[in-house]
Amino acid sequence: MLTLYIKNLLFFILQPGLVVGLIPYILLQHQLPGILNADLNVLSYFGIFLIFVGLSIALYCVYRFIVDGRGTLSPAHRTKALVVKGLYKYSRNPMYVGMLLILFGEVLFTASWRLLVYTVAVGIAFHLFVIFVEEPRLTRDFKADYLNYMNKVKRWF
Incomplete structure (x- = not known):
């Protein structure tokens, strides 16, 4: 279990850290x-x-990936189980929501139009990635369980 925490910390720094940091x-x-x-x-x-709300959401999602999914947020070390607890009961993608909250918080803190444009582009990229990459992969990996989950829980909120 400790190795999952360490892997997730590294992936969190590398992936979300790159996008929001x-x-x-x-x-x-x-x-x-x-x-x-x-x-x-x-x-x-x-x-x-x-920023703090978004960071809290993102870290909580990583925790759920470790405890419920027994995996990481990285596609290289996917979760072994479908995560449907906690915030995942209300949104299929709370990690992305958390990251977008961080970015919008940064936009408000900095009052930067450049950062606002970047944030909107990231939001569009997240949306397209979820539709064309993540949802098909999760459907292949978890089949009927994911299809049922899709019918019960909204993509974003």
Whole structure:
């Protein structure tokens, strides 16, 4: 079980960390000193709140992958069981929802149009990836269980 936690931590840093951490940093690196020295306003505080909510959701989803799915969030080490507990009772993709909340929080905190465009592009990419890659793979892997789950739980929220 400990190795699953370590693998998931590494995959979390590499995959979501790249999307919500490194790429936004690269997009804003020249503006960062000004952003960090600016006075905080209501939108900035709400952005910070969304970042923490999104991070909490994403980490909780990783936990469910370990405990219920006995696998990782990486396609290289897939879950062995379909995860349908916790937030997965309400959304088939809460990990992506959490990541988008982090990105929208970053947009509000930084007030960056560049980051907003990136966030919308990531949201579209997530949607297309789920429809054309994840859902067909999960249908192949879990067959009727996943089809029943699809009928009961919405794709996003």
